[in-house]
Amino acid sequence: MKTELDFAPLYRSSIGFDRIFNLLDNAQRLQAVDLWPPYDIVKLGDDQYAITMAVAGFSRSDLDVVQERNVLIIKGGRAEKEKGEYLHRGIGAQTFERRFELADHVHVETASLSDGLLRIVLKQDIPEAMKPRRIEIGKSSQIPDTQLQIEAERQVA
Structure with a gap:
């Protein structure tokens, strides 16, 4: 249900x-x-993540990794190279498109392909203006004495 x-x-x-x-x-x-191709998402630190996708049989030229605003799009497609009749086809070769929604200020840091695994490292860079900042509390002598000035004007009137 x-x-x-x-x-x-x-x-x-x-x-x-x-x-x-x-x-x-x-x-x-x-x-x-869609369960193909399989992938892992790993949190490497407070602001760093990695997506590892199993893309056996795909070369760098068969894969396309694009970030559009807050979406990471990974596409794969192979041209048919093998001649002959398949008796069994167990190696995945179909085209795919996988989309990942990214949080604000997350961008792709690196992408690499090794041993049939596509690894994309993502980093979240929060601008300084958006980070929490500590506010120093001053002494009461540092606060302008506008309240006393207003009181004095009331007494004169």
């Missing part, structure tokens, strides 16, 4: 979360789960 969630009440009471609601809504609508 599949249940779809209605995000309409959240749209009415929240501002700036449209992208998150759209992601959740799109995730609900995925009908077929």
